[in-house]
Amino acid sequence: xxxxxxxNGHSPHPAHATTPPPARSLPGxxxxxxxxxxxxxxxxxxxxxxxxxxxxxxxxxxxxxxVSRTDKDHxxxxxxxxxxxxxxxxxxxxxxxxxxxxLKVQDVTEDRVVEHELALVKVRATDANRAEVIKIVExxxxxxxxxxAESVIVEAHGTEAEIDALVALLRSYGIKxxxxxxxxxxxxxxxxxxxxxxx
Amino acid sequence: MFGRSRADRTEGHxxxxxxxxxxxxxxAASTAADPPGSTRASAGTAGTAGTTGTGTEPGxxxxxxxxxxxxxxxxxxxxAAAVEQARKDMLHEVRSRKRTRIGADALMExxxxxxxxxxxxYPGGVILPIYDILxxxxxxxxxxxxxxxxxxxxxxxxxxxxGKVGVCMGTSGPGATNLVTxxxxxxxxxxxxxxxxxxxxxxxxxxxxxxxxxxxxxxxxMTKHNYLVRSADEIPHVVAEAFYLASHGRPGPVHIDITKxxxxxxxxxxxxxxxxxxxxxxxxxxxxxxxxxxxxLAAGEIAHAKRPxxxxxxxxxxxxxxxxxRTFAEKTQIPVAWTLLGIGAIDEEHxxxxxxxxxxxxxxxNRAIQSADLLVAIGMRFDDRxxxxxxxxxxxxxxxxxxxxxxxxxxxxxxxxxxxxxARHVLEGLTRLTHEVEPGTRKEYLYQLADWRAESEGSSWHxxxxxxxxxxxxxxxxxxxGELTNHTATYVADVGQNQMWLARYTTFRRPNSHISSGGLxxxxxxxxxxxxxxxxxxxxxxxxxxxxxxxxxxxxxxxxLAADHIPVKxxxxxxxxxxxxxxxxxxxxxxxxxSSHLPGPDFVKLAEAYGIPAFKATRTDEVDTVIRAAQGIDxxxxxxxxxxxxxxxxxxxxAGKGLSDLIETWGAPEE
Numbered sequence: 001x002x003x004x005x006x007x008n009g010h011s012p013h014p015a016h017a018t019t020p021p022p023a024r025s026l027p028g029x030x031x032x033x034x035x036x037x038x039x040x041x042x043x044x045x046x047x048x049x050x051x052x053x054x055x056x057x058x059x060x061x062x063x064x065x066x067v068s069r070t071d072k073d074h075x076x077x078x079x080x081x082x083x084x085x086x087x088x089x090x091x092x093x094x095x096x097x098x099x100x101x102x103l104k105v106q107d108v109t110e111d112r113v114v115e116h117e118l119a120l121v122k123v124r125a126t127d128a129n130r131a132e133v134i135k136i137v138e139x140x141x142x143x144x145x146x147x148x149a150e151s152v153i154v155e156a157h158g159t160e161a162e163i164d165a166l167v168a169l170l171r172s173y174g175i176k177x178x179x180x181x182x183x184x185x186x187x188x189x190x191x192x193x194x195x196x197x198x199x
Numbered sequence: 200m201f202g203r204s205r206a207d208r209t210e211g212h213x214x215x216x217x218x219x220x221x222x223x224x225x226x227a228a229s230t231a232a233d234p235p236g237s238t239r240a241s242a243g244t245a246g247t248a249g250t251t252g253t254g255t256e257p258g259x260x261x262x263x264x265x266x267x268x269x270x271x272x273x274x275x276x277x278x279a280a281a282v283e284q285a286r287k288d289m290l291h292e293v294r295s296r297k298r299t300r301i302g303a304d305a306l307m308e309x310x311x312x313x314x315x316x317x318x319x320x321y322p323g324g325v326i327l328p329i330y331d332i333l334x335x336x337x338x339x340x341x342x343x344x345x346x347x348x349x350x351x352x353x354x355x356x357x358x359x360x361x362g363k364v365g366v367c368m369g370t371s372g373p374g375a376t377n378l379v380t381x382x383x384x385x386x387x388x389x390x391x392x393x394x395x396x397x398x399x400x401x402x403x404x405x406x407x408x409x410x411x412x413x414x415x416x417x418x419x420x421m422t423k424h425n426y427l428v429r430s431a432d433e434i435p436h437v438v439a440e441a442f443y444l445a446s447h448g449r450p451g452p453v454h455i456d457i458t459k460x461x462x463x464x465x466x467x468x469x470x471x472x473x474x475x476x477x478x479x480x481x482x483x484x485x486x487x488x489x490x491x492x493x494x495x496l497a498a499g500e501i502a503h504a505k506r507p508x509x510x511x512x513x514x515x516x517x518x519x520x521x522x523x524x525r526t527f528a529e530k531t532q533i534p535v536a537w538t539l540l541g542i543g544a545i546d547e548e549h550x551x552x553x554x555x556x557x558x559x560x561x562x563x564x565n566r567a568i569q570s571a572d573l574l575v576a577i578g579m580r581f582d583d584r585x586x587x588x589x590x591x592x593x594x595x596x597x598x599x600x601x602x603x604x605x606x607x608x609x610x611x612x613x614x615x616x617x618x619x620x621x622a623r624h625v626l627e628g629l630t631r632l633t634h635e636v637e638p639g640t641r642k643e644y645l646y647q648l649a650d651w652r653a654e655s656e657g658s659s660w661h662x663x664x665x666x667x668x669x670x671x672x673x674x675x676x677x678x679x680x681g682e683l684t685n686h687t688a689t690y691v692a693d694v695g696q697n698q699m700w701l702a703r704y705t706t707f708r709r710p711n712s713h714i715s716s717g718g719l720x721x722x723x724x725x726x727x728x729x730x731x732x733x734x735x736x737x738x739x740x741x742x743x744x745x746x747x748x749x750x751x752x753x754x755x756x757x758x759x760l761a762a763d764h765i766p767v768k769x770x771x772x773x774x775x776x777x778x779x780x781x782x783x784x785x786x787x788x789x790x791x792x793x794s795s796h797l798p799g800p801d802f803v804k805l806a807e808a809y810g811i812p813a814f815k816a817t818r819t820d821e822v823d824t825v826i827r828a829a830q831g832i833d834x835x836x837x838x839x840x841x842x843x844x845x846x847x848x849x850x851x852x853x854a855g856k857g858l859s860d861l862i863e864t865w866g867a868p869e870e
Contacts, residue, residue, distance in 0.1 A: 023590035094606035100424045103482045
């Protein structure tokens with residue numbers, strides 16, 4: 001009679017085992033990558049605090065967080081990005097589900113999505129190099145929304161990576177201020193994350 | 200005597216309840232409070248109900264007004280008389296007055312609707328509106344604890360012994376922070392509890408007012424859910440929701456913070472129906488049934504396993520799945536090991552009951568886990584005290600993990616077959632899908648386990664019979680307590696060596712007979728939790744098994760035991776040490792015994808100062824005598840066992856090591 005080998009490929013004959021079996025893998029020890037979670041929550045006082053507190057207490061580091069109302073008056077939507085291996089992020093999602101005010105958590109990392117983030121960058125720009133700055137901004141489909149003698153405010157939107165790239169270029173001119181909204185995403189196509197929820 | 204005091208109470212209440220009944224708003228709301236099918240009479244009819252309560256008046260039975268339930272045990276016992284006296288004393292100074300229904304009334308009505316019969320509480324400034332009306336609600340037995348922590352542990356012990364939601368209350372600021380340890384204890388052990396605190400009036404919130412603290416901010420990470428209630432109208436709904444959350448799905452504590460003005464406002468808010476409560480919680484839909492596909496996968500694993508082992512946890516007890524567990528184990532002939540909180544999931548005398556696992560678990564059990572090819576984990580969470588180093592845990596085993604909380608699955612240990620569902624439904628499903636296994640089929644495996652068990656039990660400190668040499672040893676004491684109580688009592692552990700001795704050497708034969716702070720490991724838990732357990736299950740004896748360290752953390756509750764005549768028998772295992780600390784210092788910190796020696800008072804005198812009878816035993820041959828003497832006493836009693844000072848709990852798995860690295864011998868140095 002043969003039986004299934006252990007996940008480690010060892011046959012279970014522990015009584016006669018001479019070499020120790022290989023170590024069991026630890027959940028969350030795989031390769032970390034960026035994940036995007038969409039979290040739908042009841043719009044109740046303190047819900048943002050609950051989400052943030054849970055992530056902190058469970059040792060997850062939020063990279064960005066964007067919160068807003070949805071068209072349903074009692075539901076808010078959070079877009080949350082974090083780094084971790086797939087198992088760890090799944091654990092974060094499951095912990096979020098334990099919150100009574102959380103209605104739905106969806107990891108859209110693997111989905112086809114529209115991802116947008118808005119950034120405002122106040123860049124040092126004088127008569128000497130303003131044109132240069134404007135050119136770079138135009139290449140990135142951004143716009144100049146304010147001009148003064150010594151600086152411009154650049155408004156840019158796009159994916160996190162696109163904004164990272166623009167900011168890296170602008171850095172050589174001197175960034176006086178930077179604000180980013182954090183990623184917001186929506187699934188492409190007709191499907192809706194809010195679909196399963198009651199209006 | 201009893202009938203007399205009851206009549207007194209009726210008279211004392213009639214004035215108040217009649218004025219209350221005059222208030223139409225209150226009457227209407229109270230009636231609306233009754234859920235369909237409830238046997239409870241509305242609060243507005245208490246005066247009448249008190250009269251019919253004697254049951255002798257003609258026409259009493261025909262009256263449409265049903266009797267108001269009372270917390271007083273109707274047995275004429277000393278306990279009943281003591282409760283009655285306490286109530287009379289409490290009401291002595293209360294003046295009858297006309298008043299309307301306020302937030303505090305809504306709170307008490309809501310508690311009664313939920314079946315609360317005991318409230319563990321301590322008064323304070325902002326909850327005085329509640330204390331002002333508490334006397335109007337004889338359904339609820341208010342127990343005046345001596346510290347809010349004691350109240351929280353008592354509510355916890357009550358919940359674990361009764362299966363109902365325990366309720367504790369404290370005032371704002373320090374009253375609330377004192378509850379925190381008890382709330383955290385309940386959270387880590389999934390105990391259904393509702394903790395109520397008052398807070399300063401709305402206008403003062405955020406102003407650092409006297410006794411103001413952001414207590415909902417503090418309890419947020421240690422509760423299943425919490426509320427800050429700022430208006431009386433919210434109270435009925437919030438309380439109903441809190442009880443629903445606390446007791447459904449994976450149980451846990453829910454905290455309700457209510458501002459003082461919300462308690463004082465008039466309100467006509469009605470109590471919601473269960474449907475309304477559920478509809479208001481769209482994000483809370485626990486999965487009870489295991490997914491058929493997962494159950495089928497699990498059944499396949501079980502069919503192929505040669506060395507399977509069931510790991511039973513607290514979830515089995517919470518889901519009341521003891522019968523299902525036994526049926527499943529018998530059908531598949533799989534032995535059952537249990538976690539600390541899983542004690543009682545199976546009768547320890549059952550042939551397939553194998554033993555207690557983990558850091559201080561039995562060596563044979565840990566050995567079985569390390570050699571198993573399949574672990575069937577039901578309602579347990581692979582805590583680090585159970586697994587030790589995960590990397591070397593159960594290296595040959597595939598794992599089926601069933602839990603009602605999806606977040607527990609894959610959290611600590613990667614598993615092959617996850618099943619989300621409650622223990623009862625999952626075990627039912629597995630029993631249905633697995634084939635009957637003839638007892639002979641696993642003969643070789645079961646014989647080997649039996650050999651390991653005989654060896655392990657024979658070589659332990661307990662099995663070695665060292666106690667016979669006259670040293671009073673703790674394992675002997677807890678074993679005798681189990682024997683002499685016929686294994687039927689409720690045994691409430693403290694934390695440390697006493698907890699491990701109790702778990703190992705008392706044979707548990709009844710579900711929920713073992714109560715222990717497993718997750719948080721709260722020293723000082725035993726006496727107050729036993730206080731709650733004694734009122735949670737009045738049909739059996741309640742024993743608090745505690746060490747001298749934990750006992751001294753909450754010994755003020757001796758006064759509560761004495762004043763309220765709560766029959767807890769305290770077995771104080773005194774080694775003049777923080778025993779588990781001393782053991783770690785001996786084994787892991789090269790005998791550097793800093794602060795683990797713990798001088799204590801004369802515990803007999805201490806108990807007697809509270810009016811509690813006490814005994815002392817220092818020799819093995821005195822043990823049975825004092826236990827029997829304590830059993831003969833109606834009411835609280837303390838036994839001071841002076842035990843060997845340097846007894847260790849073996850085997851022991853040093854933190855960070857694996858289950859195969861058990862230290863088994865007395866004083867074995869590590870490294």
